[in-house]
Amino acid sequence: MRVVIQRVTASQVTVGGKVIGKIGRGLNLLVGIAETDTDAELDWMAKKCLELRLFPSAEGDRFDYSVQEIQGELLVISQFTLYGDCRKGRRPSFDRAAAPRIAEKRYEEFVARLRQSGLKVETGQFGAMMQVSIENDGPVTILLEKTAS
Template sequence: MRVIIQRVTSSQVTIDGAVQSSSPSRVIAGSIGRGLNLLVGIAETDTEAELEWMARKCLELRLFPSETSGFDQSVQEIGGELLVISQFTLYGDARKGRRPSFDKAATPVHAEQLYNQFVDKLRSSGLRVETGRFGANMQVAIANDGPVTLMLEKEAI
C-alpha cells in the first residue's frame, strides 16, 4: 500500500458530471479545510493488515506545528480533516518503455474493497473524512501547507 500524504490548508475533489445547458457541470465530491490530503494506491498483495498500519500511521504521524515547535501534532490532535482519493497510478512502473505498467496495482474489485475499508478505518477516528469516487476521473485541488508531502509505504509480508 502506498499513500502520498500532504498537509493542506484546504483540498477539494471534483468529478465531471453530466452535460447541462451545453456546458459540462462539475460536482464537488469532497472538500476539506486544514488537515491531510491522502492519495491512496492499493497493491494486489495488500490485506487488512496493511490498511490497519497505514490508517494508524496517517492519523498519528506528527506533521502539524504546535505553538512552540514544528512537526509536533498529528491530524487527530489538531482535529483536522482528511480527503482520501484512490490513485492506482501510485503503482505505475515507468522504468521500461514509454508507457507505465500497472502490474503491481490491485484489480479494481480488490482495490475498491480495500479502499473502502481504509476509509472506514479513518472514519472510526471521529475525524471528518471526505472522499472522491473510486474509479472516476477526478480533479483534485490541493493547497499544500508548508509544503509538507511524504510518501508512506507498507508492503504485505
C-alpha cells in the first residue's frame, strides 16, 4: 500500500464538474492499493496517517501535532497510478496495483478505518476521472509505503 500524504489548508475533488468532496485544514491522502495488501497493511496505514505529527506548534518550527490532535479533516483519493513502474520503456506498467474490484473493496475498508477516528473524512469516486485541487501547506508531502510481511 502506498499513500502520498499532503498537509493542506484546503482540498477538493471534482467529478464531471461537480464537487463531491471538500475539506479545510488537514490531510489529502492519495491512496494506491497493491494486489498483496491485507488488513495488516490497512490497519498500519490508517493508524500512521492519523497519528503522524505533521502540523506545527504555535512557534511553527516543529511538527508537533497529528491530524487527530488538531481535529483536522481528511480527503481520501484512490490512485492506482501510485503503482506505476517506469523502469522499462516509456509507458508505466501497473502490474503491482490491485485489480479494480479488489482495490475498491480495500480502499473502502481503509476509508472506514479512518472514519473510526471521528474526523471529517471526504472521498473521491473510485475509478472516476477526477480533478483534485490541493492547497499544499508548507509544502509538506510524505510518501508512506507498507508491504505485506
